[in-house]
Amino acid sequence: MSENLYTFAVTRLRSKELELLNGPFIDQLIGCKTHEDCRRLLGEKGWGKPEESDEEVLRAQRQKTWELMGELVDDLSVFDVFLYPADYHNLKTAIKMVCTGASAEGVFVESGSIPREVIVQAVEEHDYSPLPEEMRQAAEKAFRVLLHTHDGQLCDILLDRAALCATLKAGKASGNELIAGYAERTVAAADIKTAVRCAGMKKKKSFVQDALAPCDSLDVSALADAAIKGIDAICEYLQYTPYADAIEQLRESPSAFERWCDNLIIREIRPQLHNPFTIGPLCAYILARENEIKTVRIILAGKRNGLSEEFLRERAREMYV
Amino acid sequence: MSSLGIAFALLGAALAALLAGIGSAIGVGMAGEAAAGAITEEPGRFGKVLILQLLPGTQGIYGLLIAFITLTQIGIMGGSAEMSLAKGLLYFCACLPMGFVGLWSAIRQARASVASIGMFCKRPETFGKAIILPAMVETYAILALLISILSIFGIGGLNI
Numbered sequence: 001m002s003e004n005l006y007t008f009a010v011t012r013l014r015s016k017e018l019e020l021l022n023g024p025f026i027d028q029l030i031g032c033k034t035h036e037d038c039r040r041l042l043g044e045k046g047w048g049k050p051e052e053s054d055e056e057v058l059r060a061q062r063q064k065t066w067e068l069m070g071e072l073v074d075d076l077s078v079f080d081v082f083l084y085p086a087d088y089h090n091l092k093t094a095i096k097m098v099c100t101g102a103s104a105e106g107v108f109v110e111s112g113s114i115p116r117e118v119i120v121q122a123v124e125e126h127d128y129s130p131l132p133e134e135m136r137q138a139a140e141k142a143f144r145v146l147l148h149t150h151d152g153q154l155c156d157i158l159l160d161r162a163a164l165c166a167t168l169k170a171g172k173a174s175g176n177e178l179i180a181g182y183a184e185r186t187v188a189a190a191d192i193k194t195a196v197r198c199a200g201m202k203k204k205k206s207f208v209q210d211a212l213a214p215c216d217s218l219d220v221s222a223l224a225d226a227a228i229k230g231i232d233a234i235c236e237y238l239q240y241t242p243y244a245d246a247i248e249q250l251r252e253s254p255s256a257f258e259r260w261c262d263n264l265i266i267r268e269i270r271p272q273l274h275n276p277f278t279i280g281p282l283c284a285y286i287l288a289r290e291n292e293i294k295t296v297r298i299i300l301a302g303k304r305n306g307l308s309e310e311f312l313r314e315r316a317r318e319m320y321v
Numbered sequence: 322m323s324s325l326g327i328a329f330a331l332l333g334a335a336l337a338a339l340l341a342g343i344g345s346a347i348g349v350g351m352a353g354e355a356a357a358g359a360i361t362e363e364p365g366r367f368g369k370v371l372i373l374q375l376l377p378g379t380q381g382i383y384g385l386l387i388a389f390i391t392l393t394q395i396g397i398m399g400g401s402a403e404m405s406l407a408k409g410l411l412y413f414c415a416c417l418p419m420g421f422v423g424l425w426s427a428i429r430q431a432r433a434s435v436a437s438i439g440m441f442c443k444r445p446e447t448f449g450k451a452i453i454l455p456a457m458v459e460t461y462a463i464l465a466l467l468i469s470i471l472s473i474f475g476i477g478g479l480n481i
Contacts, residue, residue, distance in 0.1 A: 007351055007435055011358030014442040276355070276436040 005277040009072035013285050016068065017273065020321045021045065021292045029296070030312045035303040042296065054300045058293050062111055065289040069282065077113070078279060081170040081179055082286055086112035087119070088163035091131075091139055092156060094123040099146045134169070138162030157211045164190050164213035178280040181268055182287065187215040189261040192243060193254060195227035195234050204228070217242050255315060263318045266291055270320065288320030295319075326409030327395060327402050333416030334391035337469065341384025341423025348377025348431030355435040359442050366441070369448055373438050376455050377431040380423035383466045387419040390470065394477050407481050415472030422465030430458035 021029075025045070032038045039050060039057075048057030070076060086109045097104040097120070108116045114131065122128050123143065128136040138159055146155040164187045171183020191212045198208045208227045212220040218241055226233035235247045246264075249256040265287060272284035295317045302312045356370040391412055396402040404412075433455035441451045 005351070007354040008358040011355040011435065011439050011442060012361055013358075014439040015359065015362035018443060276432070276439045 006072075006279055006282060007277060010276055010278075010281045012072060013281055017285065017288075017321055019046070020288055021296070021319060022321045023319045026295060026299070026316055026319060027313075029299050030309050030316060032303065035300060038300055038303050047296070054297070054304075058297055059110075061289070061293055065286060066111070069286065072282065073279075078174065079283070079286060080113050081167055081174065081183055082283070082290075083111065083113035084163050084166050084170065086110075087114050087135065088138075088159050088166070090114070090116045090119045091123070091135065092142070092159045094120045095139065095143050095146055095155060095159075096152065098123045099143065132166075134162065134166050157207075160190070160194075161211060161213045164215075168213065168215055174279075176279055176283070178269060178272065178283050182265060182283065184215055184217055185261065185265055185268070187213050188217050188243065189258075191215065191218055191220060191223060192234070192238070192246070192250070193257065195223050196231060196250060196254065196257075198227045199229075199231050199234060202228075259315060259317060262291060262294070266318050266320055273321070284320065291317050291320065326404040326406045327397075329406070329409035330391060330395040330404065330412035331397065333413035333420075334388040334395075334397075336413075336420040337391070337416040337423070338384045338388035340420035341387075341427065342381045344424035344427030345378045345381030345384075348380070348427040348434070349374060351428075351431040352377055352434040352438065355438040359438050362442070366445075369441065370438055372452060373434045373441070373455065376434050376452075376459065377427045379459060380427040380430075380462050383462055384419055384423045387416055387466065387469045387473070390473050391416055394473055405481055408476060408479065411476045411479070411481075412473065415469055415476060417469075418465040418472075419469040422461055426458050426462040426465075430455050430462075433458055 025041075029038055029041055032041060036050075039048070039054075042048065042057070043050060048060060052060070066076075069079065073079075090108050090112055093104045093107045094116070096102070110116070112119075114135075118130050122130050123139065126143070128139050131139060142155045142158045142162075145158060146152065167183045168187045171180040174180060194211045195208065198211065203211075205224055205228045208224040209220070212224055214220050222237055223234070226237040231251070235250060238244055238247055238250070246257055246260045249260040269280075269284035269287055272281040275281050298315050299312055302315075352374040356374045359366050359370045392398045395404060395409075395412060437451035437454050441448055
């Protein structure tokens with residue numbers, strides 16, 4: 001019984017949650033005059049040393065989260081749903097690297113569930129058996145498409161859709177409401193973003209349909225119909241979905257919509273702060289850490305490029321605590 | 322028939338100790354996991370979280386007490402172990418409140434203890450409140466204990 005309750009892990013996380021960055025700290029960070037001031041403030045919170053680069057600091061924070069999860073959970077595959085985007089990103093990079101012969105050093109990410117070497121080797125040798133079954137089919141198809149058509153966008157669409165389908169499937173298979181909800185929101189948000197981009201580029205319906213991944217909260221066929229008509233039709237369709245509140249942000253800009261989606265997920269996971277059992281609080285902690293890493297990255301990049309406080313405040317995400 | 326009476330009385334005593342003991346074992350184990358999580362991050366919390374861990378352990382003691390009183394009353398611990406079937410069934414029924422309420426309340430109290438340990442980790446100043454919340458569940462274990470004790474002593478005076 002207690003194995004499914006994650007009693008030890010959740011109580012340990014309750015102490016760790018005290019170290020998460022909160023709203024007032026983010027305000028303070030945005031209010032810093034220079035990039036160096038930001039780094040100093042982050043340094044006081046244990047976020048890296050001055051000699052480290054921003055990316056090194058953020059990478060170390062992500063690694064810290066996964067090291068903690070490794071201590072708390074015997075089998076990290078329960079968190080695969082959060083790692084699939086990184087796996088498919090690496091697969092995309094490996095396919096393009098092998099097909100074009102270009103170097104992709106620095107493009108790979110380390111936070112996936114499959115080591116990048118395994119992915120690269122599978123693509124190089126055209127032996128996809130070391131990859132998960134769903135990834136195998138997508139990799140084979142995407143490689144063939146890129147080799148024959150040299151259409152990188154088509155290859156991206158195939159793999160992005162496969163990543164979303166895998167995320168949704170893993171979410172449903174988890175049997176956990178929070179993971180399933182996260183997967184559903186992720187897929188729906190990606191579909192809406194894709195539909196808006198396709199509307200902007202005036203893509204054909206068949207292209208839009210191929211790009212959209214099915215999910216429960218959206219009718220992708222109706223969304224594809226709306227996408228070929230334009231942004232107004234998409235907004236009109238969304239009025240009758242759980243994403244009606246996002247219409248204003250969607251009209252504003254893609255980044256405003258992305259922020260709305262991230263904030264929605266944070267609001268949905270916030271009740272986990274008071275849940276003493278199950279894997280829910282662990283997943284919420286991972287998402288909260290990813291959210292704060294994303295926000296800190298935006299602020300640091302903004303400070304480095306001299307962007308205004310107002311600009312950064314509009315882009316900073318809501319914090320979990 | 323007289324041997325069946327003592328068998329039922331003994332079964333009742335065994336159930337009181339067994340069910341309440343199982344509940345407490347599950348409860349203390351569950352709260353212990355949470356306590357270990359709390360101590361891993363802050364070893365200084367040991368003394369306080371130990372109290373919260375032990376709260377679901379009382380049901381096992383109550384079960385033991387009921388079993389002990391029953392064994393004394395029915396003569397297993399000394400004296401005559403002869404009794405009618407009716408009396409044996411009455412002892413059996415008298416032990417049930419402690420057995421079932423002990424089992425269930427220990428598990429529920431453990432869940433409350435785990436939540437309280439989490440609360441204490443986040444806000445150490447709330448320790449007093451953190452103890453009171455799971456302690457409320459204890460009320461029902463004590464009520465069951467009282468009913469079982471009163472019944473067992475009452476049955477002893479019956480002439481059936």
